[in-house]
Amino acid sequence: MVENRPFAAIFSHVVLIIGVVIIAFPVYLAFVASSTDATTISNGQLSLIPDRHLIENYAKVLFEGTDRSTKQPMIVPLMNSFIMAMIIAIGKIFISLLSAFAIVYFRFPFRNTAFWVIFLTLMLPVEVRIYPTYKIVADLHMLDTYAGLTIPLIASATATLLFRQFFLTVPDELIEASKIDGAGPWKFFIDSLLPLSMTSIAAMFVIQFIYGWNQYLWPLLITTRDDMQTIVIGIQKMLTVTDALTEWQLAMATTILAMLPPVIVVIAMQRLFVRGLTETEK
Amino acid sequence: MADVVLNLVGKLYAGNIRAVSDVSFAVPDGGFCVLVGPSGCGKSTLLRMIAGLETVTDGEISIAGRVVNRIEPMHRDIAMVFQNYALYPHMSVYDNMAYGLRNRKTPEAEIAARVAEAARILELEPYLKRRPKQLSGGQRQRVAMGRAIVRKPQVFLFDEPLSNLDAKLRGQMRVEIKTLQRQLGVTSVYVTHDQLEAMTLADMLVVMNRGRIEQIGEPLYLYENPATIFVAEFIGAPPMNMIGLDPAVGIPAGLSGAESLPVPPTGAMLGIRPEHLHLDRGDGERGSRLRLELKIDAIEAVGAETYFYGHLGSTGPRLVVREAGRGVVPTDGARAFLADRAHIHLFDKASGRRIEM
Numbered sequence: 158m159v160e161n162r163p164f165a166a167i168f169s170h171v172v173l174i175i176g177v178v179i180i181a182f183p184v185y186l187a188f189v190a191s192s193t194d195a196t197t198i199s200n201g202q203l204s205l206i207p208d209r210h211l212i213e214n215y216a217k218v219l220f221e222g223t224d225r226s227t228k229q230p231m232i233v234p235l236m237n238s239f240i241m242a243m244i245i246a247i248g249k250i251f252i253s254l255l256s257a258f259a260i261v262y263f264r265f266p267f268r269n270t271a272f273w274v275i276f277l278t279l280m281l282p283v284e285v286r287i288y289p290t291y292k293i294v295a296d297l298h299m300l301d302t303y304a305g306l307t308i309p310l311i312a313s314a315t316a317t318l319l320f321r322q323f324f325l326t327v328p329d330e331l332i333e334a335s336k337i338d339g340a341g342p343w344k345f346f347i348d349s350l351l352p353l354s355m356t357s358i359a360a361m362f363v364i365q366f367i368y369g370w371n372q373y374l375w376p377l378l379i380t381t382r383d384d385m386q387t388i389v390i391g392i393q394k395m396l397t398v399t400d401a402l403t404e405w406q407l408a409m410a411t412t413i414l415a416m417l418p419p420v421i422v423v424i425a426m427q428r429l430f431v432r433g434l435t436e437t438e439k
Numbered sequence: 440m441a442d443v444v445l446n447l448v449g450k451l452y453a454g455n456i457r458a459v460s461d462v463s464f465a466v467p468d469g470g471f472c473v474l475v476g477p478s479g480c481g482k483s484t485l486l487r488m489i490a491g492l493e494t495v496t497d498g499e500i501s502i503a504g505r506v507v508n509r510i511e512p513m514h515r516d517i518a519m520v521f522q523n524y525a526l527y528p529h530m531s532v533y534d535n536m537a538y539g540l541r542n543r544k545t546p547e548a549e550i551a552a553r554v555a556e557a558a559r560i561l562e563l564e565p566y567l568k569r570r571p572k573q574l575s576g577g578q579r580q581r582v583a584m585g586r587a588i589v590r591k592p593q594v595f596l597f598d599e600p601l602s603n604l605d606a607k608l609r610g611q612m613r614v615e616i617k618t619l620q621r622q623l624g625v626t627s628v629y630v631t632h633d634q635l636e637a638m639t640l641a642d643m644l645v646v647m648n649r650g651r652i653e654q655i656g657e658p659l660y661l662y663e664n665p666a667t668i669f670v671a672e673f674i675g676a677p678p679m680n681m682i683g684l685d686p687a688v689g690i691p692a693g694l695s696g697a698e699s700l701p702v703p704p705t706g707a708m709l710g711i712r713p714e715h716l717h718l719d720r721g722d723g724e725r726g727s728r729l730r731l732e733l734k735i736d737a738i739e740a741v742g743a744e745t746y747f748y749g750h751l752g753s754t755g756p757r758l759v760v761r762e763a764g765r766g767v768v769p770t771d772g773a774r775a776f777l778a779d780r781a782h783i784h785l786f787d788k789a790s791g792r793r794i795e796m
């Protein structure tokens with residue numbers, strides 16, 4: 158088909174390459190900017206080839222911070238963001254697996270009500286319930302803690318729905334075979350359901366990690382101390398400088414650093430999808 | 440002594456759906472009982488009640504002398520083979536077989552020995568490390584069998600285990616299951632809707648219809664003495680020929696010698712198996728035999744036997760005749776067939792029950 162029409166092949170490649178360039182160029186520009194010095198940037202003489210100050214700039218943002226704005230080493234907010242995203246992703250997956258398990262496999266009063274209540278929370282993201290949530294967190298003295306940062310974001314209908322949908326596709330005979338093989342509900346969950354859900358879990362992890370990593374509004378409200386800041390807020394603060402020039406090369410280095418963990422998570426989890434699908438040996 | 444005894448067992452599903460009623464029978468220790476019947480007659484429901492996967496709403500089930508109505512499946516000491524095998528897709532063949540033993544805290548050395556033994560019997564040794572999806576249908580079926588036998592349970596339960604296999608493999612596995620069951624001597628209950636499977640496997644055949652038992656007995660006894668029209672038509676292939684006899688209407692055209700049959704006033708069904716009709720070659724006495732004149736529509740010669748398809752007296756019920764050897768009859772035209780009195784069956788049309796003669 159496509160091979161028979163070289164023009165179509167060339168055309169579609171050109172379109173794809175243009176698309177990639179449009180998306181990748183700003184990132185590349187940020188990377189180049191992060192490798193120059195302040196003078197070059199402020200003169201607007203940015204070249205397209207990386208400069209000599211790469212390692213110097215990165216070491217500086219990581220361990221010293223900017224000279225003029227926050228003066229905080231960025232390693233701290235990076236760690237905070239990482240911890241927050243991990244707790245959110247793992248917590249969401251853990252809670253959703255358990256609630257989906259309960260909803261699909263157990264008959265209890267108000268089971269459907271429970272399901273619909275979970276479903277309804279889809280309509281109440283953090284931004285909508287932000288004031289009451291803030292009040293509760295403050296009253297519980299959870300401001301400036303990881304608990305306050307993550308717990309309100311953990312309750313998640315999306316992941317519960319996804320796992321429920323997946324559990325419904327697991328054949329009933331498998332549960333019955335487990336019962337006869339002497340596995341109780343808990344053993345069935347651990348021995349069969351979890352291994353079978355591995356690819357869904359990996360997908361969920363990627364989505365939720367990025368969701369956690371990119372949180373802006375909630376951390377902004379809930380953290381006041383510098384050592385509890387997340388990287389997204391760190392970047393934002395870096396840009397607001399009074400009576401001086403923004404240190405763009407450092408801001409760009411921080412931006413690049415902030416992009417890395419989600420990229421690594423995607424790449425690592427992608428391996429897991431592929432392995433889950435093609436795994437042959439035990 | 441692991442006998443399985445059912446006493447007036449019934450099942451009422453939620454929504455007042457009656458699936459099984461008043462089923463009683465006893466499978467002796469080491470016996471092979473086959474539950475057979477058309478789709479939806481409640482065979483699986485009954486088997487799942489024995490397994491403990493479905494609650495028993497009426498009556499009592501006991502295994503090895505112990506009432507198991509309220510006992511969890513794992514404590515009933517049974518093993519079940521499912522129609523779709525229900526193998527754990529994420530476990531190797533070895534782990535599939537070992538799983539039930541591990542849950543029972545069997546020592547790992549003992550597990551290895553038992554799995555090796557089962558793998559040898561079922562010729563699964565080369566596949567122990569594979570996943571179920573890397574096996575053929577027949578091999579998966581064997582793994583499901585292996586999972587059942589490693590446990591050395593008191594009772595095997597099978598729910599249409601061969602229905603996903605092709606005809607050739609089905610025949611082969613049927614023989615294997617029978618041999619294995621003999622060898623192990625484990626009491627078995629087997630569900631199928633395939634009457635050939637039922638006939639060949641069973642020591643004891645239970646024919647079910649609409650949640651009730653129609654007849655229980657040895658397969659050949661049922662073949663020769665069907666208690667109801669349902670059993671007569673269900674067992675045997677091609678099915679038994681049925682001719683309606685109505686005293687008000689008189690003897691159907693083409694049939695002679697039936698005058699003396701004890702037909703009740705409400706009417707009867709006369710049943711004759713295809714192999715009990717023989718070509719009337721015009722030689723010898725007709726005696727007390729029944730004579731049926733058929734208008735032949737088609738003849739199928741398959742080598743060892745010949746099938747004649749036709750209608751009694753040209754417009755009557757459709758009949759099938761199975762003659763040994765090769766028929767030498769032109770396709771169209773009328774032919775007469777004779778049936779021995781010893782081989783005919785008579786059923787009350789109203790109740791469907793057999794009339795003894």
Ligand SMILES: Nc1ncnc2c1ncn2[C@@H]1O[C@H](COP(=O)(O)OP(=O)(O)OP(=O)(O)O)[C@@H](O)[C@H]1O
Binds near residue numbers: 477478480483484485
């Ligand atoms: N969970 C259920 N709830 C309500 N009715 C059910 C349920 N399971 C089965 N039934 C009904 O009970 C009857 C018997 O079902 P069962 O599965 O035992 O049939 P079967 O003899 O095994 O048929 P098949 O040969 O098609 O497997 C059917 O009429 C079916 O609709």
Ligand SMILES: [Mg+2]
Binds near residue numbers: 482483484
């Ligand atoms: Mg069934």
